[in-house]
Amino acid sequence: MYTNAGDAGGYTLNYYTKDQYYYRYWIKKTDGNLLYPIKEVNNYLIFDQKPTQFYFDAYRPESYSCSGPCGEDWTSGLEATNFNVNCYKVSGISGGRSGAEIIPEFSIISNQVLIQPSPDNSFCDKVNLQATGCTGTQRFVWEYRIEGGNFQSTNVSTAFNQTFQFNRSTYVSSTYVGNIDFRVLIDSDTSVTGEEVYSNIVSYYVNPCPPVLNSVSSNNLTSCVYKSDAEVTLNFDRGLQDNEQYEMALKHADGSGLTNKIITKSMMASSPKSYTWTGLGIQSYILTYQTRLTTANGTSLSQALNKTFTVGPPSQFSYQIITTQPACHNQSGIIKISASNGTSPYFYSIDSATEVEFLSITDEITLPAGDHYITVRDSKNCIDINANDQKI
Numbered sequence: 001m002y003t004n005a006g007d008a009g010g011y012t013l014n015y016y017t018k019d020q021y022y023y024r025y026w027i028k029k030t031d032g033n034l035l036y037p038i039k040e041v042n043n044y045l046i047f048d049q050k051p052t053q054f055y056f057d058a059y060r061p062e063s064y065s066c067s068g069p070c071g072e073d074w075t076s077g078l079e080a081t082n083f084n085v086n087c088y089k090v091s092g093i094s095g096g097r098s099g100a101e102i103i104p105e106f107s108i109i110s111n112q113v114l115i116q117p118s119p120d121n122s123f124c125d126k127v128n129l130q131a132t133g134c135t136g137t138q139r140f141v142w143e144y145r146i147e148g149g150n151f152q153s154t155n156v157s158t159a160f161n162q163t164f165q166f167n168r169s170t171y172v173s174s175t176y177v178g179n180i181d182f183r184v185l186i187d188s189d190t191s192v193t194g195e196e197v198y199s200n201i202v203s204y205y206v207n208p209c210p211p212v213l214n215s216v217s218s219n220n221l222t223s224c225v226y227k228s229d230a231e232v233t234l235n236f237d238r239g240l241q242d243n244e245q246y247e248m249a250l251k252h253a254d255g256s257g258l259t260n261k262i263i264t265k266s267m268m269a270s271s272p273k274s275y276t277w278t279g280l281g282i283q284s285y286i287l288t289y290q291t292r293l294t295t296a297n298g299t300s301l302s303q304a305l306n307k308t309f310t311v312g313p314p315s316q317f318s319y320q321i322i323t324t325q326p327a328c329h330n331q332s333g334i335i336k337i338s339a340s341n342g343t344s345p346y347f348y349s350i351d352s353a354t355e356v357e358f359l360s361i362t363d364e365i366t367l368p369a370g371d372h373y374i375t376v377r378d379s380k381n382c383i384d385i386n387a388n389d390q391k392i
Contacts, residue, residue, distance in 0.1 A: 041195035043107060044188055048200075050110045109188050113140065114202045122300050124209035126167045131158060131184050131199065137191070140184035140199070144171060146206075147178040168206060177241075177295065180204050208244070210291040210302035211236035211273075220280070220311045224382035228281030230311040234289075239272030240265040243294040247301075250277065253284035253308070284310045317342025317382045321374065324364075333369065337362045342378030349375050 039046040113131045131140040140158050143151040144166065154171065158164045172180070184199045217233040240246070246263035261277075268275050290304040318341060324334040338361045339346040347355040348362065351372055356362070377383050 038111070039195065039197050042192055044109055044192070044195045045107065046109045046111060046188075046195065046197050048111050050112050051108060107188070109186075109197075111186060111197050111199045113184065113186060113199045114182065116202055117204060120300075121203065122205040122207050122297060124168070124207045124302075126165055127204060129164045129166055129182055129202075130161060131164075131186075132161060137189055139187040139190060141187065142166075143183050143185065145181050146172060146176060147180070151181075151183065172206065175208075177206055177208055179297075180206050205295070205297040207293055207295065207297075207300055208241055211238050211240070213289065213305070213307055216307060216309045220309065221314045222280075222282055222311065223314065223380040225282070225313045225316045226385060227382075228279060230280040230282075231276050231278045232280060232285075232309060232311065233274050233276045234287075234307075235274050237273070240268060240291075241293070245292055246275070247290055247292055249288040251286055251288075253286055257283075280311045282311055282313050284308065314343070314380075314382075315341035317378045318384045319346070319376045319387060331369070332366045335365050335367060337365070337374070337376060339376060339378070342382050343380050344378065346376060346378050 035047050035049060035051055037045040038048045115130070115132065129142070138160055142154045142156045142158070142164050144154060145151040152171075154164075154166070156164055166182070168174075168176075181201050181203050183201045185196055186199055187196050189195060213234060214237050215235045217231075217235075220230050220232045222228065222230045240263075242265070244265070246261075248261045248263060249258060250261075251258045263275055265272070285308065287307045287309065288304050289307070291302045293300050293302075317339070319337055319339040322336040322338060337346075337348050337358065339358070340360070344359055345357050346359070347357050349355045350365070350367070375383070376387075
């Protein structure tokens with residue numbers, strides 16, 4: 001029971017009696033104020049703060065059982081400062097003018113067993129939690145609550161300093177974003193009933209996990225061997241959320257040609273799970289990407305990830321002119337144009353005339369004597385850079 005002891009400077013003390021002795025203790029925190037247990041079960045004194053100082057003594061008042069006044073009798077007591085642990089067992093303290101007297105054994109326990117997280121207290125998929133305390137029979141039963149809810153048990157129990165990994169997918173909806181709190185029910189002694197007490201609460205913030213790059217488009221080719229117009233599509237497992245953006249960097253495999261982009265939700269409106277990078281030339285590339293998310297809890301940047309891909313050349317378009325010279329003076333000549341590779345159908349123009357479509361080879365083309373200029377292209381407007389606009 002608690003009682004006020006004026007002879008001890010007005011502090012409220014806890015008294016135990018044994019063999020006409022009174023046993024009393026002071027338990028304080030750093031500022032010197034007295035701490036009171038939030039729970040007292042058998043020989044367990046449980047506090048909601050970590051005690052930093054304590055003092056014990058035993059006192060037997062005067063009696064006349066020794067054929068006269070026996071005098072007051074005090075033990076020498078026990079004192080400790082800088083006492084900053086979660087539990088402490090007190091036993092075997094003796095002293096006093098009349099011989100050894102033992103203060104009854106009991107344990108001081110603090111419920112402050114969960115360490116506060118770092119300022120960046122966010123996670124997306126899992127977080128490692130740990131309850132500190134004393135070695136021995138203690139068990140910590142983990143509970144959690146999401147914003148606006150009640151605490152729920154995880155049905156997981158750990159021992160002293162044992163890690164519990166909280167996996168979001170097991171307990172929380174994959175779409176949940178917001179605060180999540182943790183506490184443990186401390187069972188200091190499994191052989192004792194009723195000394196269980198809830199711990200302090202620690203809070204974290206659940207962010208959405210950054211999108212996963214599932215695949216990159218294949219057969220990424222430029223339209224012509226000399227152009228930089230390839231398009232490469234990045235396919236993610238989800239679209240961007242509100243206030244979330246990609247931060248991407250694309251460079252050549254040799255480290256040159258660095259290009260940075262900030263990609264927002266509006267830029268992916270037509271296909272929220274995909275983004276197409278355009279204007280790429282024939283080259284091997286390294287893509288570095290991460291996401292930045294701004295929430296009520298602040299701004300978080302995901303881990304940067306890398307992906308390599310290659311843009312290749314198409315088959316190189318070319319053509320040949322098969323010429324038949326006129327047999328006589330002032331007669332017309334005959335040519336045929338043969339095209340290969342590139343993308344059919346093909347088109348030719350002679351002396352800037354209207355284009356004529358053909359497949360692999362033209363019919364005979366009659367031309368008057370003299371100089372003529374021929375241009376040939378494929379259906380992607382690729383030309384033969386070694387033979388185009390040639391004179392015949």
